Amino acid sequence: MTDQISAWMRTRTGWRLDDDRLRKTFRFPDFVQAVTFVNRVADAAEDMDHHPDIDIRYSAVHLSLWTHTAGGVTEKDLALAEAVDLAID
Template sequence: MRTPKLTDAAVQAALALRAGWSLENGRISRTFTFPDFVAAMRFVNAVADAAEAADHHPDIDIRYNKVTLALTTHDSGGLTEKDFALAAQADTIAA
């Protein structure tokens, strides 16, 4: 069953709760900065585990100690609660 796409108002309300995340081209994204490459890869692996458990996979861009996550729910055609739930998990993992 497809996860319902959020309205623009719901997206803005959810985004207001996620410090550091921004809306770009129908996706939410955030760049996380770590002390070094090893710490960045630990984060990526933990996010990958959370994403696999949720069956919801972000786009991940790794640049040495910077990791950018971009989220959207492709099969729903936009942003859903799944995106904001994984964003919250990524924030917790990074903390």
């Protein structure tokens, strides 16, 4: 899976692998836009039945993706990260 994650990360902007988790920070002009984005992420997560750790700090949203049962990043996390990137558009 490590090679797959490395290859995936070369095609993405802003994601980093840290402590066996995919992490990315998104910045917005204000709190309302940050929460709107989080709601889009929540919709995608519910659809996929795979939920990220989300930390909102006013206009910054920090996401952390990993599969608890696997103890690290899996294909589910990569798919959710792609959905998250689409939610930003």
